[in-house]
Amino acid sequence: MTQGNVLAVEFGRPLGDDPELAYTLPSRYYTDPAIFELEKERIFHRSWSFVCHASQVAGPGDYVAGDVVGQPVFVVRDRQGVLRGFHNVCQHRAHELVRGAGRLKTAIACPYHAWAYGLDGRLRTARNCEAIRGFDKADFGLRPIRVETLCNLVFVNLDEDAAPIADLAPNLAADMRRRLPYLDELEPAESYDFGGRPIDAGWKVVVDNYVECYHCEPAHPAFSDIIRMPSYEHTIDGVTARQVGHDVRHENAAYPLAEDARMPHSVFWYLWPTTTINVLPGDGDLMVTQLLPDGPFRTRFINHRFAPGGAPDTEARRDYLENVLGLEDTLLCESVQRGLFSKGYDQGRLVVDAARGGTGEHVVHFFHTMVRDALEG
C-alpha cells in the first residue's frame, strides 16, 4: 500500500468528536506499515522528543546523542553556555558524528575523514580542501534542530516551525514544579530496563494502554491495591494528559510505603507523542520513559530514572515495577497487537461517561483524535 491511499480508506465507524460516542481507531492503523511511514513524517518528525536531563549537558562541550525514529540527532552545550541541537550527520559523506554521551574538547570531529565542526555547528576545518574548486566551508555547517528544556528535561524537535512546548502544554511545567518540590534536586540515577527487551507491539498500542486505567483493577491487582482506584483522576490539557492517584494504602500488595513518604501519591504525565513522565509513591523520584517506535509492530523503551542526589530505588519497589507492573503491561500490549491482526476485529467502543472518571477511556479518544488529525494534516 502506498502513502497516497493511506487516508482514502474511510473509517467504518467514526471516531467522533464526542468521546462518549467514540469508537477506536480502525485496526488497520495498527497493522499497516504505510501508516507507520506516514507517522514518521507527520508525527515523530514534527513533535518534541525527550533526549536527556539538563545535568547531562551542563558544561561546555557536553553532548548526548539520540534518535528520533530513524533520525540521528545530538545536543551539545557550546562555549557560551547555549544548548544546541543538530542532526548527527557529517556534511561531507554522512558519517554520524558522535555516539552516546560525553564531553567534546573544542570541536566535533568526524571519525571518517576528520572534518571538524565548532560547537556552534560551523565547519572549521576540512582536511586537504584548500585547493578544492568552489568549496566554501560556510556551505557545510551542521543542520540545526530545535532544542527546549522543560523542568530540566531536554527535548528536541526536527520541525523548525513547531510550536514551543510551553504553547502546546501551557501548564505542564508549573504542574510538575507544584507536585514535585524536589524537582531541582533530581540527578540521573540507575534506570529500570523492564526485562531489557522491546515490546512486540506498536507504539500506539503502548500509548493506548498507558493513557487509561480502565484496565488497572483487572490487570494490575497490586497497583490497584497501593492506589485506591476511586481516587483516580485523569485529565487532558493541551497535548498532555495527567493521571493522579490521590489516595494510597501504605500496606499494600505492591511494595512497602512509609507513612511519611515524601511522595504520597502517583502522578503520570503523558506528553504527545512518545514521552511519559512518571512518579510513583515513595521517597520522591521521577522516571521519564522514552517510547522508541521501532517499526510498526515493536516499541523499545529507555527508562530514565532521576532521584535527589541520584539515590538508588529500594529493592522492593524496583522489583515491583520491573517484574510485576512492567511485565503485566508488556503482556497486555503484545496480546492486543496480535488481536489487532485478527480478521475478527476492527473497531471497538470506548468506555467514556459524562463524569470522565479516572478509570474511563476518554484519554484514549483524545490520543486517537490526535493521531487521526496528525495523519490527515
Ligand code: FES
Ligand atoms: S564523512 Fe565526515 S569527514 Fe567525511
Ligand SMILES: [Fe+2]
Ligand atoms: Fe497498565
